[in-house]
Amino acid sequence: MTSDMTARALRLLSLLQTRREWSGADLAERLSVTVRTVRRDVDRLREMGYPVHSSRGHTGGYRLAPGADLPPLLLDDEEAVAIAVALHTAAGGLTGIEETALRALAKLQQVMPRRLRSQVTALETSLAGITWDSRGPRADPALLATLAVACRDHEILTFDYTTRNGTTTPRRVEPHHPVASGDLWYLLAHDSGKNDWRIFRLDRLTHPTTTGRRVPPRAIPGTDPARFVAHRISAAPTRYRAIATVHASADHILARTRGLATRIHPIDQTTCRVDASADHLTHVVQTLASLDTDYTLDADPHVLDHLRTTAHRALQATK
Known part of the structure; x- marks a missing residue:
C-alpha cells in the first residue's frame, strides 16, 4: 500500500512539472483516483517539502512553484547548476536531443530557487562566446526557454520579426513548436495576423512577450512539426540557385x-x-x-x- 502511494506521489510530481497549472479533476483522471485522493497526495508532497500551491474556485487548481530550496530527493545546489548549464549547451549544440533538453530545462527552471538562477545566468554568460558564437547564427538559450514554455502552455506570444529583406514587423502568434535545423532554430506558430502557419528564424526574432492568454491547441497540417518546418524551409525562395x-x-x-x-x-x-x-x-x-x-x-x-x-x-x- 505504501509503495502504491509513493509511486502515485512521484507520478503526481511529474505531472505538476509538465504544466503550469492542473485542475484537481484533471489530475484525478490522469492518476485514476478521486479528487479527494489527489488532495491527500498533494498534502503528502507538501510534507516532503515540495512547494505545491493551490487556488480555489471554478478555475482553481494546483501548481508547482519555486521554493526556498530545491525539492528534496532530487538535486543539490551544485548538481542543479551543473545540469542547467549542461542542458543549455545541449539545447544549442548536440544534434538530436535539443527539444528533449529544452523540456528538461523548463522543468528544472520552474522549481529552481532565485539564488541558483543567478549562478546559472553567470555561467551561461561566461560560456556564451564558446558555446554559441563559433557556429554561426544561434538562438539565445533564454529565448529558447521562453518559447518552450509558451509552446507547452499554448500561450499567445508577441514579438518583433525581421524578414530576409530587412523589414521588421510586430507579430502575434500561437506558438506550437521550436524546431532545430542544422545551426539554426525555428519557431513553428500560427500567425494571427496572417491567419496561417508560419515559421520564424529565432535569430531574427526579438522582444518576445507572453500575453497571459492561453488558447486550445491547434492541430498543424500533418503530424510531424519537424517535417512540416523542413518542407517550408526547402520551399522558401533563395537568392542563389x-x-x-x-x-x-x-x-x-x-x-x-x-x-x-x-x-x-x-x-x-x-x-x-x-x-x-x-x-x-x-x-x-x-x-x-x-x-x-x-x-x-x-x-x-x-x-x-x-x-x-x-x-x-x-x-x-x-x-
Whole structure:
C-alpha cells in the first residue's frame, strides 16, 4: 500500500512539472483516483517539502512553484547548476536531443530557487562566446526557454520579426513548436495576423512577450512539426540557385550530409539531385563540398564565379 502511494506521489510530481497549472479533476483522471485522493497526495508532497500551491474556485487548481530550496530527493545546489548549464549547451549544440533538453530545462527552471538562477545566468554568460558564437547564427538559450514554455502552455506570444529583406514587423502568434535545423532554430506558430502557419528564424526574432492568454491547441497540417518546418524551409525562395546532379544514390548522400533531407531527390539507384541553393554563396560552397563525390552543376553565374574563385584560392594555397 505504501509503495502504491509513493509511486502515485512521484507520478503526481511529474505531472505538476509538465504544466503550469492542473485542475484537481484533471489530475484525478490522469492518476485514476478521486479528487479527494489527489488532495491527500498533494498534502503528502507538501510534507516532503515540495512547494505545491493551490487556488480555489471554478478555475482553481494546483501548481508547482519555486521554493526556498530545491525539492528534496532530487538535486543539490551544485548538481542543479551543473545540469542547467549542461542542458543549455545541449539545447544549442548536440544534434538530436535539443527539444528533449529544452523540456528538461523548463522543468528544472520552474522549481529552481532565485539564488541558483543567478549562478546559472553567470555561467551561461561566461560560456556564451564558446558555446554559441563559433557556429554561426544561434538562438539565445533564454529565448529558447521562453518559447518552450509558451509552446507547452499554448500561450499567445508577441514579438518583433525581421524578414530576409530587412523589414521588421510586430507579430502575434500561437506558438506550437521550436524546431532545430542544422545551426539554426525555428519557431513553428500560427500567425494571427496572417491567419496561417508560419515559421520564424529565432535569430531574427526579438522582444518576445507572453500575453497571459492561453488558447486550445491547434492541430498543424500533418503530424510531424519537424517535417512540416523542413518542407517550408526547402520551399522558401533563395537568392542563389544551385542544383547538383550527383553520381551517387540519394541514400548515400543522405547518410553523409546534415540538414539536406528535403533537398535530396533520387533520380535512379545511382544518381540523385541535390538542391544546394541558398541566400549566401558560402553556404552553397559548403553544401557542395559536403557531397564528397562527383557531380554536375546547374547554377547561377554568381555561384559559378564564386566557385571558380574559391577553387583558385585553394589551388594557390597548395603551391
